[in-house]
Amino acid sequence: MTANDQASAPPPVRPAFDAATWKEIAYLLSNLPVALIGFVYTVFMIATAGGLSVTAIGLPLLACGLLGSRQLGKLERVRARALLGVRVDEPTPLPPPYRAGGFFPWLWAGIKDPVGWRTVLYELVRLPWGVLTFSIALTGLFVLWPVLPYVARGLTNVDRAAVRGLLSPSDELERRIAELESGRGVVVDTAAADLRRIERDLHDGAQARLVALAMGLGLAKEKLLEDPEGAAAMVDEAHGEVKLALQELRDLARGIHPAVLTDRGLDAALSSVASRCLVPVKVHVDLAERPAEAIEGISYFVVSELLQNVSKHAGAGARGASVEVWRSGARLLLRVADDGRGGADAAGGSGLAGLAERLRAVDGVFTVHSPEGEGTVVTAELPWRGRA
Structure with a gap:
């Protein structure tokens, strides 16, 4: 068992009503109102988007509705983490339109969002389960008191499995997305560092040498009539500087792509x-x-x-x-x-x-x-x- 699994595992069952048992009972009692809200939202969203699918606003409304389902899933993960100790990673958020390549790519990504659709499925199956668990927990407080900790543990284990199965990110897909996001940052940082290196090499190397070369040729031009031998020596020195500058430019080009x-x-x-x-x-x-x-x-x-x-x-x-x-x-x-x-x-x-x-x-x-x-x-x- 990994460290994460150990952290997410429920505490051992005890007949005593300890803090973990009371949290489980609170989770079961809150199942009905929470499931009712999620079910009503989901049915209304699907019915409205489906009825308007023949219009221009049907698909955008569906994409926005699935974004709302994502938020319901987030609230469910928070509730499960607080009351059941289930720690599920948050799925990768959908990029905004300007990062998705425009409105239509964003719309398509939103419509086929697997996280949103899994949350829709979760909310649809939760209502009958919420009615059942609420009824058992409420009755157990008055009738099943001696065995209520065991009943609460068994029912909340089903909730734990549902949260992990439907509200957790798709492991392989999310791993690849996270790697690509991280890789993109590395590529951007590397490209920026390479540009800074090229600018620095040009400024400190070939550019500085060419500036000195221009000044030297200017002085040689002024001495051409007064001191031909001195001007010739300066031109000869400038010729050497040209060779060095060319070599530095070749080395720089080799560093970019030989x-x-x-x-x-x-x-x-x-x-x-x-x-x-x-x-x-x-x-x-x-x-x-x-x-x-x-x-x-x-x-x-x-x-x-x-x-x-x-x-x-x-x-x-x-x-x-x-x-x-x-x-x-x-x-x-x-x-x-x-x-x-x-x-x-x-x-x-x-x-x-x-x-x-x-x-x-x-x-x-x-x-x-x-x-x-x-x-x-x-x-x-x-x-x-x-x-x-």
């Missing part, structure tokens, strides 16, 4: 990266075809950053490294290994944690095996998503 990756694929691009590593690197790429461009780019930058880490720790015992890339079904797999001291930490705040977040944003997997003194092996999996 031309060799676009032209020749991962094998050539990773071999180029490996040649700049401070330790010897063996590269083996076994791909019969190329994956999607976005997956190819992420793979390149993951391996590049891992090899940069190898170079940083080259003085700590690393004598060599290897890079392997291959395809397994619908997944692209990467493995980067080195024979250094190990002890790499993938905890939050490290560069490895940032790589793991980037991969999770595209439904990838990132694992690190780095025992002390035994080197480091990093394995990454990405969806293949082959080129159209």
